[in-house]
Amino acid sequence: MTETPAKPKPRPAPESLPYWQAAKEHRLALPKCEDCAQFWFPPSRTCPHCLSTNFSFQTVSGRGKVFSFVTFHRVYRPAFAGDVPYVVALVELEEGPRVLTNILGMSHEDVCCEMPVEVVFDDYDEDISVPKFRPLAG
Ligand SMILES: [Zn+2]
Secondary structure, three states: OOOOOOOOOOOOOHHHHHHHHHHHOOOOEEEEEOOOOOEOOOOOOOOOOOOOOOEEEEEOOOEEEEEEEEEEOOOOOHHHOOOOOEEEEEEEEOOOOEEEEEEOOOOHHHOOOOOEEEEEEEEOOOOOEEEEEEEOOO
16 A cells, blocks of 8 residues: 655745635735735735735635536646645636635536635644535524
């Protein structure tokens, strides 16, 4: 028997530290511009809408809808062998930004575009929790 290798651990960049700190607390937080009031993702040092550096991380609803998705049937990394088939989706949040993520909690065959979803946190270890999504309850 060979041991399954661990999945790669996300390594936060300086500009995304507040995002990962919030995720660790099971909150989804995105940068919001203080000048033009827009959210964006992924985190960066300037607002991509108006280039302002005046922003802060705000907790968002965690709700959105599937914008697009693909289903991976092939094992590209041995660490993910137990997960195939799995869904990689672009989820459009209620606040506007789209995030690249996984859809959990349902068969890959039932995932569809426009499907309402909510964030759920996949705890990698005590330092890192990865925001993923599941069908919206109710
Ligand atoms: Zn802005």
